[in-house]
Amino acid sequence: MTVLVIDPFEFSHRQESREGSLPINTLTRLTQEVANTAGVLTWQVQGRAGASKAPRLLLSVTGQLQLACQRCLLPMEFALDTRSTLVLAKDDAEADQLEEVLEDQDVDVVVATPSMDLVELIEDDVLLALPYSQRHATCPGHPDAVQVKNERPDSPFKVLENLKGESDESK
Secondary structure (H helix, E strand, O other): OOOOEEOHHHHHHOOOEEEEEEEHHHOHHHHOOOOEOOOEEEEEEEEEOOOOOOOEEEEEEEEEEEEEOOOOOOEEEEEEEEEEEEEEEOOHHHHHHHHHHOOOOOEEEEEOOOOEEHHHHHHHHHHHHOOOOOOOOOOOOOOHHHHHHHOOOOOHHHHHHHHHHHHHHOO
16 A cells, blocks of 8 residues: 655645545555446645645545446446545644634544645545445436336325225225
8 A cells, every 4th residue: 555644734834735646456445435446546635824724735636436336236437526625733622623713614624643644635535525325327227227216106095095995896
């Protein structure tokens, strides 16, 4: 597994930037979630800090993943394109304080350590971006999938009414 360690506070203070690519098959947690481990993820991390703002990392990851459709279990393409802003805190108390001040829901506060593995951070971001239950719009080889999706089951009362009608006819 690739390891790329930075001091996120120093990285942000210096407003450094790094970018690269990671083979999907080197990300052990991600390989358990994908249908095919072939392919590469492209990433970029930028450090930002201002006089009045807490240090932050801007993280973006792009790539094509093969996920298993939860309906037909066949592979399906998933275009990954994440953009995350991570505000850095030194401890839990500071993280709580920053979350109260920040009003932007698109910003995440993370407790950072002086040595942070960017690969783990990238993998975490990718895992959080995966759909909960991915499905094809129409499963290949299953033309009935759309029909089943659009049909509504009978209400329990309708079923009872039909049963009652059948029993009345038999008398």
